[in-house]
Amino acid sequence: MEIWNATNEPGFVLLGLADSAETQLGLFLLFLLIYLVTVLGNAGMILLIRLDCQLHTPMYFFLTHLSFLDLSYSSVITPKALQDLVSSTKTISFAGCFTQLYFFVVFAAAECFLLSSMAYDRYVAICKPLRYPIVMSPRLCRALLAGSYVPGLVDSTVNVIFMSRLHFCNSKVIHHFFCDSSPILALSCSDISKVELIIFICAGSNLLLSLITISGSYVSILSTILRIHSTAGKRKAFSTCTSHLLGVSLFYSTLIFTYLKPKQSYSLGKDQVASVFYTIVIPMLNPLIYSLRNREVKSAVLRVLRKKGAPGHKSNSEQRH
Template sequence: MKIHLFSLKNFNRIMEPGNHSTVTEFILAGLSEQSEFQLPLFLLFLGIYLLTVVVNIGMIILIELSSHLHTPMYFFLSNLSFSDLCHSTVITPKMLVNLVMEKNTISYPECMTQLYFFLIFAISECHMLAAMAYDCYVAICSPLLYSVIMSHHLCFWLTAGVYILGIIGSTIHTVFMLRLLLCKTNVINHYFCDLFPLLELSCSSIYINELLVLFLSAFNILTPTLTILGSYIFIIASILRIHSTEGRGKAFSTCSSHISTVALFFGSLAFMYLQPSTVNSMDQGKVSSVFYTTVVPMLNPLIYSLRNKDVKSALKKILDRQAYS
């Protein structure tokens, strides 16, 4: 096991030998320790990742090329696809490499970098889904004022706020993780560098870190969840007042796809982060993590495109244009 000595006063520099040592290279335990599962898992997650990349990049390009998709709803959707793509790319390629290597290692700087960018896009996605729910609420409950309320200015600042919250939350978690002395073992009981598995390695007090995880997770999970629930309460009430069966069906279709992925994403996040680390089972946490790191980033663009007539129409027009060109 590679180690070097860190001074507690400055974690950014290698100092004189002291009383403690910190691990500089970790071994990722992965999803399964049974070797016969490595190849099937590699093929499964390779397929999921390739599909994630194709559908998310495809969604971004489609929205960019189709002028009639240049609306607030699709502006948020293209940002969600960007977030999903980055979110998955931070985790999955390293996991795939580790599945085919005998020793699943990651250096300390790589681990902290992965943690930082994972948290940025995970937190951003939480708030992006809330922004999309608000957009859906305005579209259904105030259709005549939609273009006035959801102006380009508001959409820009909502999106900027989403990423700012992601950067702030990630920076806080990472800075407080860097101050810890990780010296108990060099084995991370997970398939990527996540908060709770890293806290298990600390020889320092993790009390502040655990409070931050619970507080910031509550803010970044519960606040968007309550925003989404509130939006859909008003949406459902508004839909029930629609006399036309066709209009009611169209309104339900517009937002139903949003609800399914939101429930899966926030449910798996809440299971992982909204409980103390002493209660959290990492074996169950790994399964939960698979949903919000790999499954949801793949499902989001698929559900929105398969259930959305505008997206299918735009795709058909582009394909027809290519066929006749």
């Protein structure tokens, strides 16, 4: 049996999502459309929050960075997937494969903790409204943001260091459309039990810690909302959380399904569908979730458009006078 270390080889082959040319073309057009909407939606959200001073609050500070993370990890995966769908050669170098894996884990793990920071922000806003401006200070917001990135950097560094030392036997074909940990480990002829345990501990602890924070925040939020006597007050409190809850549910359900299930229940087809959802589809959905159900964002769009049109409007009125 041929044994090789990936550092001495040109790279891997990404099998992709489909075999037939017609299916690949259809997926290319679909993913291209989704990616364009993702870029426009997330970049537009970042730009809107930057331009409108009324959105310079902790909630939208975190939403800006959520859009940045969605745009980032989608860009780590989607362009290469699009290239492979229209290319006869689907190779990726060793360095490129593990670079893709590294940044994907960084951004995905950072999003887990950023979503928990957003949950804490909603907890303070609803449960301690009078202290909100004091508690959610710019300094705390920056600390929470930094705390979102550090676990991702540690997690990805540890994973990539251990995985890059593995040896591989014969096949170089990754049965996936991007370099994820499970398909890469499946190619190794080394003892991967320790690496699998490390990945499970890192991924599990990140998901568990962030989920505990989110769950604890929403238990307190629900308890506070139930004590509100007016129906209008309850509806207003719920409305500030529904978008975040929907985003959390979509993101975490697919991650848990993919990474924290028994090895015996592994299914390539189902895992690929789940991976498409959280790497390509969810980054497109988040700007829609947080804008379509948000009156402040809609009002900010109108304010920005009025500001852009104000100079021309003023000059026309001056001409009439």
